[in-house]
Amino acid sequence: MNRLLKTPFLLFFGICLLFTACQSSDGPEVEVDMDLEVPNFGLHDHNGDFHTLYYYNDAKAVILYVQQNACPINRNAVKDLKSVRRQFKDKGVKFFMVNSSVQDDRTAIQAEAKEFNMDFPILKDESQLVAEALQLHRTNEAIVLDPETWTIVYRGPINDRIGYESKRDDADKHYLADAINAQLKGELPEETLVKGKGCLIKRLHDDPAQFASISYEHDVAPILVDKCMKCHVEGGIAPWQMKNYETVFGWSNMMREVLRTKRMPPWHADPHYGLWEQDLSLTTKELQTLVHWIDAGAKKAEGESDPLAAYDKTAPTWDNGEPDLKFTLKKEDIPANGIVDYRYQELEVDIDKDIWATGFQVLPGNREVLHHVLVSVIYPEGFTEPIDRNSPWLDGLLAAWAPGGETEVFPANTGRVIPKGSKLHFQMHYTTNGKAQSDQSTVGLYYTDKKPDNEYLMVGAFNTNLQIPPGEENYENKAKQLFEHDATLYAIFPHMHFRGKAMKFTALYPDGSKEVLLNVPNYSFNWQRGYLFETPKKLPARTVVYVDAVFDNSKQNSFNPAPEKTVYWGDFSFDEMLIGYMSFEYDKDRKDGSLSMK
Numbered sequence: 001m002n003r004l005l006k007t008p009f010l011l012f013f014g015i016c017l018l019f020t021a022c023q024s025s026d027g028p029e030v031e032v033d034m035d036l037e038v039p040n041f042g043l044h045d046h047n048g049d050f051h052t053l054y055y056y057n058d059a060k061a062v063i064l065y066v067q068q069n070a071c072p073i074n075r076n077a078v079k080d081l082k083s084v085r086r087q088f089k090d091k092g093v094k095f096f097m098v099n100s101s102v103q104d105d106r107t108a109i110q111a112e113a114k115e116f117n118m119d120f121p122i123l124k125d126e127s128q129l130v131a132e133a134l135q136l137h138r139t140n141e142a143i144v145l146d147p148e149t150w151t152i153v154y155r156g157p158i159n160d161r162i163g164y165e166s167k168r169d170d171a172d173k174h175y176l177a178d179a180i181n182a183q184l185k186g187e188l189p190e191e192t193l194v195k196g197k198g199c200l201i202k203r204l205h206d207d208p209a210q211f212a213s214i215s216y217e218h219d220v221a222p223i224l225v226d227k228c229m230k231c232h233v234e235g236g237i238a239p240w241q242m243k244n245y246e247t248v249f250g251w252s253n254m255m256r257e258v259l260r261t262k263r264m265p266p267w268h269a270d271p272h273y274g275l276w277e278q279d280l281s282l283t284t285k286e287l288q289t290l291v292h293w294i295d296a297g298a299k300k301a302e303g304e305s306d307p308l309a310a311y312d313k314t315a316p317t318w319d320n321g322e323p324d325l326k327f328t329l330k331k332e333d334i335p336a337n338g339i340v341d342y343r344y345q346e347l348e349v350d351i352d353k354d355i356w357a358t359g360f361q362v363l364p365g366n367r368e369v370l371h372h373v374l375v376s377v378i379y380p381e382g383f384t385e386p387i388d389r390n391s392p393w394l395d396g397l398l399a400a401w402a403p404g405g406e407t408e409v410f411p412a413n414t415g416r417v418i419p420k421g422s423k424l425h426f427q428m429h430y431t432t433n434g435k436a437q438s439d440q441s442t443v444g445l446y447y448t449d450k451k452p453d454n455e456y457l458m459v460g461a462f463n464t465n466l467q468i469p470p471g472e473e474n475y476e477n478k479a480k481q482l483f484e485h486d487a488t489l490y491a492i493f494p495h496m497h498f499r500g501k502a503m504k505f506t507a508l509y510p511d512g513s514k515e516v517l518l519n520v521p522n523y524s525f526n527w528q529r530g531y532l533f534e535t536p537k538k539l540p541a542r543t544v545v546y547v548d549a550v551f552d553n554s555k556q557n558s559f560n561p562a563p564e565k566t567v568y569w570g571d572f573s574f575d576e577m578l579i580g581y582m583s584f585e586y587d588k589d590r591k592d593g594s595l596s597m598k
Contacts, residue, residue, distance in 0.1 A: 032135045038150045041130050042262040045121040046109040048270050050522035060092035061183045062145040067097040069104045069112045071199035073140045080158045084177050097122040100131035127287045140198030142176045154179030156194030211296035220293050221307040223286050227265050233313045244309040245300050252298035266527045270519035275534040319407040323444030334369045336436040343428040356415030359446040362401030366439035371429040375399035380421035386455045394460035402528030414456035414585050454585040461547045461580040468553045468567040475551040482544050486587040489537040492518045493530040493581035497573050498559040502550040510542045547580035
């Protein structure tokens with residue numbers, strides 16, 4: 001072939017291949033159920049924010065548009081979707097894109113969104129569970145949802161402007177806009193289902209019949225033991241115990257709901273940033289296995305054994321053996337209703353020489369009413385404290401516990417000094433639940449009398465200047481912490497109250513580079529979890545860690561006790577806090593113990 005002819009031929013051939021992915025004649029004819037009730041789900045978007053579908057039940061309509069990177073029809077339709085969004089601005093219509101494509105990860109979606117100016121939240125459906133629930137098979141499909149019933153009002157293309165390998169300047173039919181107009185009027189659109197044109201989505205689990213082969217004994221039970229049985233055991237924090245298959249079967253539908261919304265397992269760190277110890281999150285495969293097994297009827301095949309029935313179902317009292325010192329707190333009586341002031345106790349530390357704490361564990365006496373326990377050291381007169389403290393409950397904490405808290409073992413060759421003559425100061429926060437109860441908690445302390453190489457310190461970056469307006473869904477504020485010396489960061493503990501929505505920790509290094517250390521876009525007040533780095537993070541001297549927090553004071557926040565009130569900093573749960581606790585050690589060669597609190 002002549003070289004001059006070959007080049008345009010190859011170009012034409014490449015274009016044909018590109019559009020082959022969007023040819024409807026090659027794809028399967030799929031019948032969709034227009035009467036299905038769309039289940040709730042929770043997904044991260046391409047920017048790392050978290051969205052739960054049913055949170056938007058105050059909207060007049062919710063639009064889900066199916067997107068896939070490199071799909072030419074998607075790219076050409078962006079301006080049409082933006083036009084529809086402008087048409088319904090300030091009319092209570094929420095727009096999202098959904099990407100269920102196995103070949104697109106968040107980084108790639110971010111690049112696509114930037115290049116083609118897709119300024120919509122693009123929800124990433126890694127597990128394809130949303131694609132399965134919504135029966136998604138092609139891109140360029142817009143789905144209009146009625147938030148009152150979570151049923152489908154319309155599904156199909158935005159309009160008729162774009163075809164396969166063709167497009168016109170203007171559309172004759174405006175399906176999506178017409179459907180939204182009808183929804184806003186409380187009517188049904190003339191056309192509820194329109195066959196569209198788009199790129200086929202590769203579905204990994206197209207045939208639900210294959211779910212029947214999932215084994216309870218070999219596939220499901222090992223996941224439950226690994227990721228669930230720490231809490232769902234006798235004496236655990238969970239409200240029910242995974243005693244055996246029968247119990248799991250009875251709870252299976254509820255399990256599917258909390259798995260889809262990512263309420264369970266209780267792990268809220270964005271998987272895009274960092275690797276963490278004691279990570280309870282499910283892999284995509286684990287999530288698919290559990291949900292698909294439940295979809296298939298949550299069956300246990302004849303002859304299969306039950307690993308849960310043989311599992312030791314009692315939570316251990318002390319995770320790391322009997323502690324060196326135990327502090328049994330005095331009994332606290334909690335009324336049935338009302339606001340309980342913080343309770344404080346002091347106990348002597350029975351030691352005849354200086355010691356260094358190497359770990360601790362808090363055993364709550366009554367998890368139903370105990371919200372948190374903080375432990376701080378009251379140093380003897382004349383002792384130079386290892387860290388300058390703005391407050392004993394912010395900086396230099398010895399121990400802390402809240403729901404979701406773990407036993408903490410300090411890094412090797414570190415410790416927190418407890419000099420002879422010290423006392424421990426305990427702060428307990430209780431919440432009432434309609435029944436008068438009591439609590440008597442215990443704190444276990446592990447220690448050594450050999451001075452370690454470094455002091456293991458905790459600091460709380462905080463901001464008391466909070467003024468969250470009534471009804472505000474996304475109130476932003478921040479704090480920062482300057483590390484004057486080279487340091488090693490081991491753990492991060494975000495802390496907010498009922499209105500807490502998200503918290504992100506970002507390191508600004510001396511060379512000007514930035515790194516997101518932790519993103520918690522789905523903060524839960526019920527789980528005050530700490531995040532321990534799998535590999536501790538080195539922070540050069542003069543590193544600043546910024547703590548960006550988002551609060552939701554709207555009625556859409558189901559935890560919010562009073563969305564009509566302005567919220568300020570305060571100790572109680574109905575007040576707010578912005579604290580980013582960080583556990584760290586300074587390098588050995590530092591010359592002093594100063595820590596800047598700028």
